[in-house]
Amino acid sequence: MADDRQRRSDGQSERVTFRKPAYNHAADVWALIALCPQLDRNSLYCELLLCTHFADTCTVAERAGEVVGWLSAYRPPSEPSTLFVWQIAVHPTVRNTGVGKGLIVSALTRPCCKSVTHIKATVALTNKASNSLFATLARDLGAPIRQTLWFDRDAHFKGRYESEHMIAIGPIKLGSI
CATH class of the missing domain: 3.40.630.30 (Gcn5-related N-acetyltransferase (GNAT))
Structure with missing residues (x-):
């Protein structure tokens, strides 16, 4: 989708793409969070669960095959019209380029968030x-x-x-x- 792509602000032709995570993203997400010292680092197993059980509301951002962004989010059972954002991790090389917002927008535009x-x-x-x-x-x-x-x-x-x-x-x- 065109909405899931973004040019880097420095004009390079590499694109950042946004999509639902899969189980094979968990280790890369875990490594990315380690580059963001302000975030609590969950266990690798937790990231694996987020990338599988909560894939519909989580998002990975990739550039040239590398995970450069991560959104963990879910819809609380007691508030199904709410998307709760748990963590946003953005690789230092793509900070301040709109990746954080793109991660959230990607999740919001999926069918599972239609009623959010x-x-x-x-x-x-x-x-x-x-x-x-x-x-x-x-x-x-x-x-x-x-x-x-x-x-x-x-x-x-x-x-x-x-x-x-x-x-x-x-x-x-x-x-x-």
């Missing part, structure tokens, strides 16, 4: 890249964005991690992307 009207994610206030991505996405979708404390540093993380705020975008207008 909201996007949610938890993000630390200091994570400028993710906060900027979600603000841009909300703007491009013509949707309001709200942010509230969700997981408290002390109450939920026993001081090991920063507090996470729930970002809620919606209702979204898929036709605007």
Whole structure:
């Protein structure tokens, strides 16, 4: 699909393509996350489950056969009209080129997300890249964005991690992307 392709912003002819992951992407996804120190690294087995059991709502971005982007996302059973974004990993060589947004848009435009009207994610206030991505996405979708404390540093993380705020975008207008 034309919507699943993107030229790199530096004008090179290599394209980034977006698609559902398969089991053979799990090790590459796991390695990519290791290049993103701000992300928690799950087990390789967890990535394998995400690439298979949750493939419909997850996305890989590839350039020249290499995984350069990863979105883990799912639709919570209690909120089927919501796409919850768990992690976004973008290879350092393609950051700030729209890959993060492309990962989410690819998932949203699949048949399994036809009834999705909201996007949610938890993000630390200091994570400028993710906060900027979600603000841009909300703007491009013509949707309001709200942010509230969700997981408290002390109450939920026993001081090991920063507090996470729930970002809620919606209702979204898929036709605007």
